[in-house]
Amino acid sequence: MLTLRNLGKTYSNGVRAxxxxxxxxxxxxxxxxxxxxGCGKxxxxxxxxxxxxxxxxTVELNGEPVSQPHPLINLIFQEPRLLPWLTVANNVGFGLxxxxxxxxRQQVDAALKKVGLGKLGHRWPKELSGGQAQRVAIARALVTRPEVLLLDEPFSALDAFTRADLQDHLLDIWSETRPTLILVTHDIDEALVLADRIxxxxxxxxxxxxxxxxxxxKKRDRASVSFEAVKRQLLTSLTASLQPS
Amino acid sequence: MADLAETGIKAETKASRSVAASVFYGLSRQAMAAIIVPVLGLLFWEVAVAAGWFSGRLMPPPSRVLATLWALLKSGELFNHIGITTVRVFFGFVLGTVTATIAGAVTGYFGLARRLIDPSLQALRSIPSIAWVPLFILWFGIFEASKVALIAVGVFFPVYLGVSGAILSVDRKIVEVGRIFRLSGVTLVRRVMMPAVFPAYVIALRSGLGLGWMFVVAAEFMGASEGLGYLLVDGQQLGKPDQIMAAIITFAVIGKVTDSLLIAATAPFLTWQDSYRRGD
Incomplete structure (x- = not known):
């Protein structure tokens, strides 16, 4: 259980993020x-x-305050951020x-297989496509078995096909260990496909x-009527969010 | 079936042989391209002296320089000079590199150390290197210590600048990955910072080594009875331009060779680099 209480951040330049x-x-x-x-996502x-x-x-995980990087919380960035001097397998094993x-080796192999890159362990990051690199980043985060997985617009740099593929894939992976996911995105469809709450x-x-x-x-049809209805409701809310207060 | 397998093996060895051949061909072509300009220059020089455009007395033609080189080589004198000079550069390079790496790492990593030490080092850097010579002779005497110290000074600054600059420009995003996996202090330095700065470090070492070869000449000018720098001074004093040229060519060759050795020694650790025209 993750509890966020009255969180606020003002940067030293006075920006209230x-x-x-x-x-x-x-x-x-x-x-x-x-x-x-600019809305602090x-x-x-x-x-x-x-x-x-x-x-x-404060941030609390299972009642304990979190003030620095925590073994049960992991973050997947917008870019893969793989370490270029490590092979794919060593990148995945970075946290182990x-x-x-x-x-x-066993855990790394299993994680790579889970993201569908079982045979690419020996490659360098420079030899991967954008989608493959982001899969490696997902494997690197998952292999430490986090209880909370944070995703910061993880698929925004990918093309539409790869994105849809990885969204489905993320759900499959999630269903195995069921971590808590917080997904920051500016893609309404992505939020609708994945989230319980937006x-x-x-x-x-x-x-x-x-x-x-x-x-x-959980398995959502992107073209169904109910999907469209929720999307419309969300769009109205989002439009309101952009109006000046 | 057996036949089929055998032909398969044969085909494979043939393929790998042709790969090796094309690699060799590529390398030799690269060497050819590198040699064209100097060879043309030498030919022109030889012809110009023979035709009387230049005075051969002050501009000895390549044939004479080569003869001098050969004579020095045959008498064993050249190897002796090369050996002495290389040993001086080696010790100066090691001393300069070690101190510069430590100083660069400390000022790159700790903000307070940078604010305290870096301005003074930058001021010292702007002192012309030759200005140290009289002081070093007073401090360390006329023999090896003062020479090694001067070379070390020459090596120190490019390596120091390279290391501290590289640490300062390590990508924040990569460091954050380390922090997410709860690395800090020594482990963060060892697992993230050191590999991240390594490519820039190699370049810093190369320019340090280049300056080492320059400073050894200054060091050997301040009184040496052996070494390539001594060959230069001796050639000037006795009016032997061919000996000066021979020494200069030797400097060019061993400078290039040691640089190539440094590149070859570090290349296996840099195969991961994804850079513009890598392997060109």
Whole structure:
């Protein structure tokens, strides 16, 4: 269970990136956070991951406060951010340094297979396509078995086909260990395909405008009538988020 | 079936042989391209002296320089000079590289150290190298110590600048990956910072080594009885331009050879690099 209480971040240059963000996430829940640029979406993930410290409020995982990077919380960035001097397999095993060689190899192999890259372990990152590299980044985060997985617009740099493919793939992977997912995106369809709940944010300062519960089954048909209906509701809310307050 | 398998093997060895041949061909073509300009230059020089356009007394033709080189080589004198000079460069390079790497790492990593030390080092850097010579002779004497110290000074600054600059420009995004996996302090340096700065470090070492070869001449000018720098001074004092040329050519060759050795030694650690025209 992840609890965010009244989170706020004001940067040293006076920018109020986030204000009064409170949210409770049950274990295994998938929450999407959408909104235009400047509404504090990325800042939110940086605060939860411990990369930055909040100026106000707290992050708690299972009742314990989180103030720095936590073993059970992992973050997948917008870019793959693979370490170019490590092979694909060693990138995936980056967070498993404390395991011995055989154990690590087994887990890395399993993780690579899970993201469909079982045969590419020996390659260099420069030899991968954008979609493959992002799969490796997903494997690297998953192999440490996080309880909370944060995704910062992870598919935004990919083409539409690869994106849809990886979205479905993410759901398959999620169904195995069921971590809590927080997905920041500016792609409404992506939020609708993946999330149980969607948080709509508005900028200056970044804060919650609306919360939409998606009552659709997990495997969603992007062309169904019910999907379209929820999408329309969401678009109305999003349009309101862009109006000046 | 057996026949089929055998032909398969034969075909494979043939293929690998032709790959090896094309690699060799590519390399030799590269060497050819590198040699064209100097060979044309030498030919022109030889012809110009023979035709009387230049005075052969002050501009000895390549044939005479080669004869001098050959004589020095045969008497074993050349190897002796090369050996002495190389040993001086080696010790100066090691001393300069080690101190520069430590200083660069400290100022690159710790902001306070950078604010305290870097301005002074930058001021020292702008002192003309030859200005140190009288002081080093007073401090370390006329023999090896002062020479090694001067070479070390020459090597120090490019390596220092390279290391501290490389650390300062390590991509924040890569460092954040390390932080997400809870690396900090020594492990973050070892697993993220060091590999990230390595390509820039190799370039810094190369320019350091190049300066080492330059500074050894200055060092050997300040009183040496052996070494390639001594050959230069001796050639000037006794009016032997062919000996000066021979020494200059030797500098060019060993400078290039040691640079290539440095590249070859570090190349296996840099195969991961994804750079413009890599392997060209």
């Amino acid at each position: 986030l204000e009064g963000f409170s949210l409770d996430l049950a274990r295994g829940e998938i929450v999407a956070v959408i909104g235009g640029s 990325s800042t939110l993930l940086r605060l939860i991951s411990g990369l930055e410290t909040p100026t106000r409020g 340094a404390e395991l011995d060689g055989d154990d690590r 948080i709509v944010m508005r900028p200056w300062p970044g804060r919650i405008l609306d919360e939409v519960k998606i009552g659709l089954p």
